[in-house]
Amino acid sequence: MNKAHRDMEIGLEIEFRSYEITQEKINVYSRYVFHGKDTKNIHTDDETAKRAGLPRALAQGRYPIGYISEVMLEFFGEGWIRGGKMDVALVKGIFPGDTITVKGKITEKIQEGDATRLILDVWLENQAGEKATAGTASGIVNAGAKKPCR
Amino acid sequence: MRKKFIYDNIQVGEELGRKEILITDEMIRTCANAIESAHPWYFEDSPFGGRIAPPTIFDNDTLSILDENYERFGSIHAKQAWEFKNPARLGKKVTLSVHVVDKYVKRERNYIIMELVAVDEDGVEICRGKHTSLMSLKKG
Numbered sequence: 103m104n105k106a107h108r109d110m111e112i113g114l115e116i117e118f119r120s121y122e123i124t125q126e127k128i129n130v131y132s133r134y135v136f137h138g139k140d141t142k143n144i145h146t147d148d149e150t151a152k153r154a155g156l157p158r159a160l161a162q163g164r165y166p167i168g169y170i171s172e173v174m175l176e177f178f179g180e181g182w183i184r185g186g187k188m189d190v191a192l193v194k195g196i197f198p199g200d201t202i203t204v205k206g207k208i209t210e211k212i213q214e215g216d217a218t219r220l221i222l223d224v225w226l227e228n229q230a231g232e233k234a235t236a237g238t239a240s241g242i243v244n245a246g247a248k249k250p251c252r
Numbered sequence: 253m254r255k256k257f258i259y260d261n262i263q264v265g266e267e268l269g270r271k272e273i274l275i276t277d278e279m280i281r282t283c284a285n286a287i288e289s290a291h292p293w294y295f296e297d298s299p300f301g302g303r304i305a306p307p308t309i310f311d312n313d314t315l316s317i318l319d320e321n322y323e324r325f326g327s328i329h330a331k332q333a334w335e336f337k338n339p340a341r342l343g344k345k346v347t348l349s350v351h352v353v354d355k356y357v358k359r360e361r362n363y364i365i366m367e368l369v370a371v372d373e374d375g376v377e378i379c380r381g382k383h384t385s386l387m388s389l390k391k392g
Contacts, residue, residue, distance in 0.1 A: 121288065134286035135312045144326050154326050163329030164311040168287035171308045171334070175291060180299055183307060186336040192329055237331075 106178045108218040108243045110208055116222075118173040118204040123161055125198040131165045161196040166226055166235060173204045174224075178241030181217070190224065190237030201229045206239070218243045257324040259362040259387060262355055268366065269317040270349040275342050280305045304339040307379065310348060314368045314383045317350040330363060331384035338376050345373040353382070362387040 104116055125146075132146050133139065144151040144159060151159045167190060175182045196202060203226070210221040220243055225236035255261045273279075283306050284294045291306070298304045311332075318324065340346060347370070354365040364385055370378040 127288075131286045134282050164308070164332060165287070167332050168289075168306065168308045168311065171306065172287055172289045172291065175307065183300070183304065183336055183339050186307065187334065189331070189333040191331045 104177065106181065106220050106241060106243045108211070108220070110220065112208050112210065115207045116177075116205065118177070118206060119169075120201055120203040121166070121169055123166075123196055123198055123200045123202060125159065128159070128161050128165070128198060131162055135162070156195070158197065161198075161200075163192040163235075166196055166202060167192075169202070170204055170224055170226065170235070170239065174239050174241060178220075178243070181242030181244065185214075185217075185219070185242035186239070187241075188224070188237065188239040190235050190239075192235050194228070194232055194234040196226070196228070196234050200234075202226045202234060209238075214242065216244070254319075254321060254323045257318075257322040257327070257387065259355065259357075259364075261322070262352055262364050264352055264355055266352045268321050268350040268352065270347060271313070271317065272345055272347050273313075275305050275309070275340055275344050275346060277303075277342065279309065280342060283309045298339065300339045300341070303342040305342070307336045307340070308334065309340055310346075310368060310370050310379065310381065313348050314350050314366050314381065317348065317368075318366065327388075328386040329383065330386045331365075331382075333382040335380045336378075337380075338372075338378050340370070340378050341372070346378060347371050347373075 128145050142150050144154050144156060145162050148158045205227055206222040206224045208220055208222050212219040219240050221240040224239045225233045228234050280294050293304050348368055350366050350368045352364055353367045356363050366383050368381045372378055
């Protein structure tokens with residue numbers, strides 16, 4: 103994966119990583135939420151989801167947001183842990199069987215002392231090319247993090 | 253007794269609750285597994301000195317603290333914002349607090365915005381997360 107550096111050009115688009123969404127992964131996340139317990143909820147059970155007015159069980163919104171954070175951690179490194187920001191809207195449900203890809207585009211650079219904040223549009227795109235989650239993310243690139251020498 | 257999770261019962265500025273948690277090995281492993289991450293900083297060592305937790309490790313706590321106060325049948329997570337300020341370190345106690353910072357109606361739908369703040373036992377702020385929920389899911 104590309105690592106963030108201050109010489110990256112505005113407008114650069116990056117396809118970070120794809121994830122397969124399965125019911126089992128959603129169930130694993132649900133067990134994580136409910137401290138190891140199996141529960142019937144709108145994410146794990148189609149009938150419960152339908153009673154709530156949803157077409158079927160869907161992924162928890164915060165679960166794929168975790169994917170964005172992990173990708174940004176790999177991209178920014180320490181500048182995500184200390185200085186990372188994310189603001190996203192969940193615009194379309196993510197369902198078992200979907201393949202979602204974390205994508206981004208560098209839109210702005212801001213100087214913060216000796217460091218540079220890189221701001222990206224980020225989104226989760228499904229296999230149909232639709233944005234399921236979209237917004238912005240930014241992190242800190244330190245002064246020393248220049249483009250790698252060839 | 254928990255209140256019903258309806259728009260008029262929610263007060264902007266209301267503290268929904270706070271709790272103290274210990275960042276454990278199990279928490280880190282379970283969270284990392286749930287988001288399919290094998291990042292070495294979670295399992296070995298990090299540049300911050302020791303293992304740290306995934307930055308989004310507190311992502312469930314906003315709703316879990318909400319649910320201690322309100323009887324909620326699901327809700328739709330509409331937006332999420334995070335500011336990560338410092339690492340959540342293995343073995344540290346962290347105090348989480350959640351407040352309602354806004355509520356609004358858009359296209360006849362009710363939304364609330366809750367802010368979680370995480371501060372460790374040394375007084376170091378770890379992160380802030382703003383969770384926007386669409387309140388109304390129907391119950392059959």
